[in-house]
Amino acid sequence: MQETEGLISPKGEGLPRIITDFVVVGSGVAALRCALTLAKYGDVHLITKGKLVDSNTFEAQGGIAVPLSPDDSPEKHLEDTLAAGCGLSNPRAVEILVKRGREKVEELIEWGAVFDRENGKYHLSREGGHTRNRILHAGGDATGKEVARVLISRIMITRNITFHEFTFAVDLLVGDGKCIGLIAFREREGFMIFLSKAVILATGGAGQVFRETTNHRLITGDGIAMAWRAGVEVMDMEFLQFHPTSLYIAGTARLLISEAVRGEGGILVNKFGQPFMKNYHPDGDLAPRDVVSRSILEEMLRTESTHVYLDVSHLPYEIFRNRFPHILKACEDVGIDIRKEPIPVRPSAHYFIGGIRVDEEGRTSLPGLYACGECADSGLHGANRLASNSLLEGLVFGEIVGETVGNSEKEKITINSIPYPSKYPQGSHLHLDLEDVKMSLKSLMSRNVGIIRDEEKLQEAKERIDFWWGYIMNREFFSPTGWELQNMLIIARLMVEAAYLRKESRGVHYRKDYPEEKSEWCKHIVLKRGCKPIFIKGG
Incomplete structure (x- = not known):
């Protein structure tokens, strides 16, 4: 049996223990939706290293892709998703997403989510890679905040969900080849042990590994790294999506400028005011994200500039103010009048496509450990995620993983001693900045x-x-x-x-x-600690 590796040395048997049915790590859409489902099957402890609202979900401006218009269908959504994935998408996972997506969005609406309407109907916008208008928004450019609000409100009234804020999940605990819990740390209490029938990782991506990122400051790849140390397979780690347009102002956070701005008619221009996207792709400003990001970088190199611009001065101001209030305020806060000057933008690390290898029901290569959301990789997104599929993924697969765990992990935990990781740092007195x-x-x-x-x-x-x-x-x-x-x-x-x-x-x-x-490279790269890479046929 492969030994596990940890970040901390064994802490003995005297640490506080919480014994429960299920432990969920994370507080984004996938974690919250999974916890709500698991609550039907037992007691749930949800661990997050910040506040419940400290997630990429809460900050997501983009909407939810769901076919609601008469000229759209799940089949068309499936085609667009597979096309974006460049031959590596898992068609089974994509089919699940598009077939169950609408019911999950309707459920969210039943729970109180308010999405934008126009003339009594839901306002659907279009983003890069989509052949139909199918992007549902809330509050103009605050969809993630609305999704998080509704799910957190459900968490608060669900009796058997206990959440632990400002609690850092450090290492997984593996006994007899099965994940049986984790060791965590909270500033005031110190280290503590969680023991459970199953652990579900929904910790988000790893955007903070890059200097330029749209990700929340806490998104540092913890769940993926923790799983890898425990000998769990990870996959597609080369695939990280850069969002083409983040606000580029020296000294400020890289605020995402939603792709929907280009969907509404925003035009990318270089420092000379010249539109350039048609020079790189026939779909111009609505080309897939990877194409737009690469085109912007090449245009920056060609014009010897640190950024390009997004020109929205030709769009009706009132419509822009209603559709993108958060973006408008951010521009005004740094002195940009969008009616007179373009918005400086450049690509930033945005969405981690790779992650913990899972099947369509969230099972990892380690029994007792599951994963969903951005930290998980079922092959759903292939080599490139279609815009606005991630919130939908969290809703759909968060529930699926919850149902899978609830129906299959029924055996109570009984242990004699804490199975700390067998390999761990031996310490160092070197002072480090x-x-x-x-x-x-x-x-x-x-x-x-x-x-x-x-x-x-x-x-x-x-x-x-x-x-x-x-x-x-x-x-x-x-x-x-x-x-x-x-x-x-x-x-x-x-x-x-x-x-x-x-x-x-x-x-x-x-x-x-x-x-x-x-x-010959239409295959996934699977990595496992201490093992040679594995190559698995894609598509």
């Missing part, structure tokens, strides 16, 4: 493992990460700051390894030394 290492890692990843990659850059990244690995991963830390950095290093190393292996360009993974898509 963790923030300096973290910023250096983020800059390296943005520079070398970003939108355009090549062997030289990837090799340089590998060598640098290996250097940091030598003295960061062998040290035991006693706070989330250190554990986050260790998790980020794991994610970075896995990304570089997979990107180096994939000697082609496909979807969001573009290598200028291998610029063509190759049929």
Whole structure:
């Protein structure tokens, strides 16, 4: 049996224990929806390292893709999703998403979600890669906030869900080949043990591994890294989607400028005010995200500029104000009058397509451990996620994983001693400036493992990460700051390894030394700690 690896040394048998039916880690749409389903089957403890609202879901401006118009259908949605995935999408997972999506959105509406209407009907917009208007929005550009509001309100009134805010899940506990819980840390109480029939990871992606990101500051790849340390398979780690347009103002957070702005007629222009997207793709500003991000970067290089612009000055101001109030306020806060000047934008790390390898019901390669949402990878998105499919994914697969766990994990936990990870850091007295290492890692990843990659850059990244690995991963830390950095290093190393292996360009993974898509690379790369890579046929 493979030994597990942890970030902390064994803490003995005296730690506080919480014994429950199910533990869910995360507080985004997938975690919340999964917890609500699990509550039908037993007691649920939901762990999140910030507040319940500290998630990418809460900050999501984009909408929910769901076919509601007469000229649309689940079949058309399926076709668009498969096309975006560049041959690597799992058709079974895609079919589940599009067939169950509408009922999950209607359920959300029954629970009190309010989506935008126009003339009495739901207002549906169009985003890149979609052939129909099917993007449902709330509050103009605050869809995620509305989804989170409704789900959190349900959590609050569900009797057998207990949530633990500001609680960091550190290491999984594996006994006799099964995940039986985890060790967590909270500032005031210190370390604590959660024991359960099953653990469900719904911790989100890993955008904070990059300098430029739209992700919440807490999204550091913790769940994926924790699973990998426990010997769980991860897949597609080379595929990270960059959002083409984040607000680019020095010193400010990279606020996402929703793709719906271009769907409503916004035009990308270079520093000379010239539209350029038609030079790169026939769909122009509504080309798929990977194409738009790469085109923006190439235009920035061509014009020797740090960014491009999104021109909305020709759009009716009142319509823009109603549709995008959050974006409008952000622009006004930094002195941009959208009626007179374009919005400076550039691509930022946005959505992690790779993650913990799961089947269509969220099972990982470790019994007792499940995953859903952005940290999980069933092959749903292939090599490139279709815009506005992620909130829908959380709703659909959050429920599916909850049902799967509730129906299959019935055996109560009985243990004699805590099965701490068998490998762990041995300690170090070296003083480290963790923030300096973290910023250096983020800059390296943005520079070398970003939108355009090549062997030289990837090799340089590998060598640098290996250097940091030598003295960061062998040290035991006693706070989330250190554990986050260790998790980020794991994610970075896995990304570089997979990107180096994939000697082609496909979807969001573009290598200028291998610029063509190759049929022999229509396969997934699966990585497991201590093992050689596994290649699995895609599609």
